Amino acid sequence: IWPTLIFPCSSLTVHTASQAVVRGVIGKPVQLSCSYRVAQDKDISDMCWGRGPCPKSKCTNKILHTTGNRVTFRKSQRYSLRGNISSGDVSLTIGRVKAEDAGTYCCRIEIAGWFNDIKRNIQLEVRGEFGDLHDTASSQKPLARYV
Numbered sequence: 309i310w311p312t313l314i315f316p317c318s319s320l321t322v323h324t325a326s327q328a329v330v331r332g333v334i335g336k337p338v339q340l341s342c343s344y345r346v347a348q349d350k351d352i353s354d355m356c357w358g359r360g361p362c363p364k365s366k367c368t369n370k371i372l373h374t375t376g377n378r379v380t381f382r383k384s385q386r387y388s389l390r391g392n393i394s395s396g397d398v399s400l401t402i403g404r405v406k407a408e409d410a411g412t413y414c415c416r417i418e419i420a421g422w423f424n425d426i427k428r429n430i431q432l433e434v435r436g437e438f439g440d441l442h443d444t445a446s447s448q449k450p451l452a453r454y455v
């Protein structure tokens with residue numbers, strides 16, 4: 309019972325300590341930042357963005373992927389990479405955010421070799437113009453304050 313008292317968040321939510329939270333407003337674009345170090349052209353790696361936390365390999369519910377320095381798949385025109393892919397900026401822009409866009413996104417840089425991939429889980433919270441929250445994960449947060 310004691311670990312539960314010390315770490316109540318871990319049993320209530322999928323948040324991990326390092327998970328970034330980004331807030332978006334319905335109808336406006338939002339950017340989910342993700343980048344990695346590119347010193348030379350050969351460091352440019354294929355990458356993918358997916359819905360849900362990064363799985364063991366690739367991206368679940370893939371919404372976009374790159375090949376070299378080009379975007380070669382995107383599930384919807386609302387998803388784009390506006391940064392300089394050649395310099396390692398693979399931040400995702402979602403145009404005209406909707407309530408159902410809320411949730412966790414995975415940015416995965418596919419580095420050659422076992423277990424070398426760079427993985428970033430980013431939580432998107434979506435609010436309406438009037439500040440109403442449309443994110444189920446966040447609505448659990450106040451429970452953690454019982455500690």
Ligand SMILES: *[C@@H]1O[C@H](CO)[C@@H](O)[C@H](O)[C@H]1NC(C)=O
Nearest residue numbers: 346349391392393394395396
């Ligand atoms: C993108 O980054 C590459 C590598 O750093 C650089 O050579 C190129 O000029 C940049 N392109 C733009 C449009 O900034």
